[in-house]
Amino acid sequence: MRAGPLPFTLDPLPGEALETWLHTYAARLGVPTLRLIQDLSLPDPHGELQRGRWRRPDPTDHTIAALGAATGLTTEAVRGMFDAESHVPQHTAFTAWAPRLASRFCPACLADGHWSPNWRLRLQFFCHNHDVLLADRCPGCGQPPSAPPIRPDLWPGNTSLLAGLSVTGTSCGCGHxxxxxxxxxxxxxxxxxxxxxxxxxxxxxxxxxxxTPAARQDALDALSDLSLIAAHIAADLAGKTGKQQVVVTAPMLRADTLTPAATILDHHDATADPLIDLVAARAPSRLVHKAVPHTWASGSPTLRTRIAYGRSRSMTAIDQLRHAITLPAPKLLPHRAADRVDPAIERAARLPDQIWVNWAVRLGQGTTRQATTFGPAALVALLLPHSDLQLKPQIIALVNPAIDAATVAHHMVRLLNLPTGTTALRILTELAFAIDDHDTPIDYTRRRRLATGAELIDDETWNSIAHPRLGRGQLTVNARRYLYELLTGGSLYIAPPPHRLTRRGAIRDQYRTFVALMTTDVRDALHAHARRLLDSARITGEPLAWEPPTSWATTRNWPGTDPDQTDPAAIHDAILERRLPVQAVAADLGFSIEHVRAVLRRHPLPRPPHPIPAQHTILPSTPSAISVTTTGADKKTFHVDPDWLREEYLTWWRGLPDIADEIGCSLFTLRAFAHTHDIPIRTRTDSHSNIDRDATGGRHPSQFPQPLRDALRGTSTRQRLERFVTLAHQPSINQAAQALGCNPANLHAQLATLEHVVGVPLIHRYPGARPVGPLTPLGQDLCHQAQEHLGISPILPTT
Structure with missing residues (x-):
């Protein structure tokens, strides 16, 4: 610190930050801020003084005591400036606002013998006394004239300065x-x-x-925004491209930039916002669709929120979530402080690795294929609002690296294009902020540590719970998976071994059947066992399972259905009395299959369904007929025409699981029957060419025309068709990928897969810079059929 105290003491205002006080102090002393920082020997923790910048040091006891001794402030006053929560602009902005040795001037005021110290500020460009702009340079020498050697007041409005100070001479140093x-x-x-x-x-x-401190912060934010807008206007006038970060500098603050900047900042009309046009003109081409380009990132929450809302029509679903523009009223983006803990980090520490099951159904997720990836994708979406972290890898790494960023974007685009519009994204945004404002009663991180790698339940304990007809030992692994889901609320498709499930296959189907047909007594016994696991780990005071109440979202018109509003009696009756499989129950009652499964989780069956046959037999029958003969309490004989099976399996490319569901027998029994009658079973690789029963909605392949029927072969066919229809309505693959929120390379690969299963090109190829042309005639047919038979709509750029 300097050897002696400063000439006078400047008391900080309540809630004033060190930086604002320091720059004001320097202006009152008539010295540059960096000179004052050097005289006070303030630490330079980031080594930026040599580059004309400075950031506050840590408030050590030595620094606070020495600063108080040099400035005459109390320890409490100095520490209060370090502890102030106000946000300050970058040091370069303060430097641009600081008084300078040169001065602008009003010739008429000088003729009247008056000079204003405020003219030394770059932010002063107009004389209210004579309604003229201030002059910048002397016409004689072309240089800014020197200001009189007096101590200025940085902040205009001082009544002693309104009339200006008297001056005796009006000549420049050059004599003019x-x-x-x-x-x-x-x-x-x-x-x-x-x-x-x-x-x-x-x-x-x-x-x-x-x-008030809040009002002073608002004024400081607005002045920072004004300077940023003026800097962009100055760069635009200079013909700069805007590819680099815009830094506010003193030469940018002049009449031709500050006047339009003030008009833009103070715009409150219902007409088109001029700020949005300026942002679009100044955004680099690669960031033209970005909500808030990086050159505007230093703006205040109000400015950045205004930009985001103004550019919402060109934003992706991910950016709409990130900037919370799906809400009915704007919610200001937080200050981008370097020491701010990102909200995604705070939320992720309090959440499971997938969204809660009932919330997933309410958001419109309803098919089996979507269920495997939607839950984790929606959970990632909950971390996006007001987060500055990148989706990949930062936000996804907070949940699980196994989650694919393109899948997250795909699901958000699907939600955005539901008939309810942006309602689903609004619900996710409201739920994210409600999680910030409310306590969650479960420590999911601790639960995952408990369940990872643990056996959770052994064979002996499960055998004491399970009914003999459930299979006991062979289903212990399913009981463990159920306990993992119950305790952690997590997704089995990204769970650690041994709990992880594959997204398709007999093991997955077996587990889903296990949970759907679980009875109340078995469920209660497993829940009691789970409670004992928590107690043994000293996890008390938490509910066994929990999900946010629906009141955390303002909507009452959910995109999907609400399992909580469903009477389970009709579902129980269909399974127990009418003996329908779960998929048939969903179709019969008009619910999605995930809706039915969610209801059964909350309201298990009161008793086991009909006894599981110990032996199934399939015998040849008359052509095109399927019949069942019950030969005992636990034995059934199915009569199936082999030619009918051959046609369904080989001609119509239906999968064996799909056919087994229709017959009512097990997959293994049907596979043995096919082998007996020399029906070649497709290999695991060839089975990927089966008709996708999730995409057909339960309809027979014969109900679809060509080439749509061939396009339905394989997995993820609906996603491929959705992307193809969107591509057909976009001028290029890159623009289609932008609308879909996916990688262009993935879109190329899916188009190639679609053309492979159809067997012909769907889009014309041309050499040169635009290799993708219009649809071929067959491509046009496929596009129309996908829209007509599957209800697929293109995703337009306005979304």
Whole structure:
């Protein structure tokens, strides 16, 4: 620190940050801020003083005591500036606002013998006394004239300065009479006067002693935004591309930039926002669809939120979630402080690795294929609102690296294009902020540590719970998976071994059947066992399972159905009395299969369904007939025409699981029957060419025309067709990928797969820079059929 105290003490205002006070102090002393920082020997923790920048040091006891001794402030006053929660702009902005040795001037005021210290500020460009712009340079030497050697007041509004100080001479150092200078031309003095008044109010409000800390922060934010807008206008006038970060510098603050900047910042009309046009003009081409380009990232929450809402029509679903523009009213983006804990980090520590089952159904997720990836994708979406972290890898790494970023974007686009529009994304946004505002009663991180790698239940305990007909030992692994889901609320498809499930196959189907047909007594016994596991781990005071109440979202018109509003009696009756499989129950009652499964989880069957046959037999029958003969309490004989099976399996490319569901027998029994009658079973690789029963919605392949029927072969066929229809309505693959929220390379690969299963090109190829042309005639047919028979709509750029 300097050897002695400073000439006078400047008391900080309540809630004032160190940086604002320091720059004000330097202005009152008439020295540059960096000179004052050096004189006070303030630590430079980031080594930036040599580059003309500075960031506050850590508030050590030594630093606080020495700063108080040099400035005459108490320890409490100095520590209060370090602890202030106010946000300050970058040091370069303060430097641009600081008084300078040179001065602008009003020739008429000088002729009247008056000079204003405020003219030393770059933010002063208009004289209210004479309604003219201030002159910047002496016409004689072309240089800014020197200011009189007096101590200025940084903040206009001081009554002693309104009339200006008396001056005895009006000549520049070169001898030219400044009072005889013609003021710069001004096309609209009224607009310039309004802009200068707007700036003066902000300068006054930054350290207005009659203002609250929040009001002073608002004034500081607005002045920072004004300077940022002026910097962009100056860069635009200079013909710069805007590819680099815009830094506010003193030469950018002049009449031709501050006047339109003030008009833009103070825009409140219902007409088109001029700020959005400026952002679009200044955004690099690669960031044209980005909600808030990086050159505007230093703006205040108000400015960045205004930009995001103004550019919402060109934003992806991910960016709409990130900037919370799906809400009915704007919610300000937080300050981008370096020491701010990102909300995604805080939320992820309190959440499971997938969204809660009933919330997934309410959001419109309803098919088996979507269920495997939607839950984790929706959970990632909950971390996005107001987060500055990148989706991949930062946010996804907070949940599980196994989650695919393109899958997250795909599901969000699907939600956005539901008939309910942005309702689903609004619900996710409201739920994310509600999680910030409410306590969650379960420590999911601790639960995952308990369940990872643990056996959870052994064979002996399971055998004491399970009914003999359930299979006991062979289903212990399913009981363990159920306990893992119950305890962690997590997804089995990204769970650690040994609990992880594959997204398709007999093991997955067996587990789903196990959970759907679980009875109340078995469920209660497993829940009691889970409670004992928690107690043994000293996890008390938490509910066994939990999900947020629906009141955390404001909507009452859910995109999907609400399992909580479903009477389970009809589902129980269909399974127990009518003996329908779960998929048939869903189709019969008009629910999605995931809706039925969610209801059965909450309301298990009161008793086991019909006894599981110990032996199934399939015998040849008359052509095109399927019949069942019950030969005992636990034995059934199915009569199936082998030619019918051959046609269904080989001609129509139906999968054996699909056919087994229709017959009512097990997959293993049907496979043995096919082998007996020399029906070749497709290999595991060839089975990927089966007709996708999830995409057909339960309809027979014969109900679909060609080439759509061939396009339905394989897995993820509906996604491929959705992307193909969107591509057909976009001018290029890159623009289609932008609308879909996926990687262009993935879109290329899916188009190639679709053309492979159809057997012909769907899009014309041309050499050169635009290799993708219009649809071929067969491609046009496929596009129309996908829209007509599957209800697929293109995702347009406006989404």
């Amino acid at each position: 009479d400044l009072a005889a200078t013609d003021p710069p031309s001004c096309s609209d003095p009224d607009i310039a006067a309004t802009a200068q008044g707007f700036v003066d109010d902000l300068l006054t409000g930054i350290r207005g002693s009659d203002r």
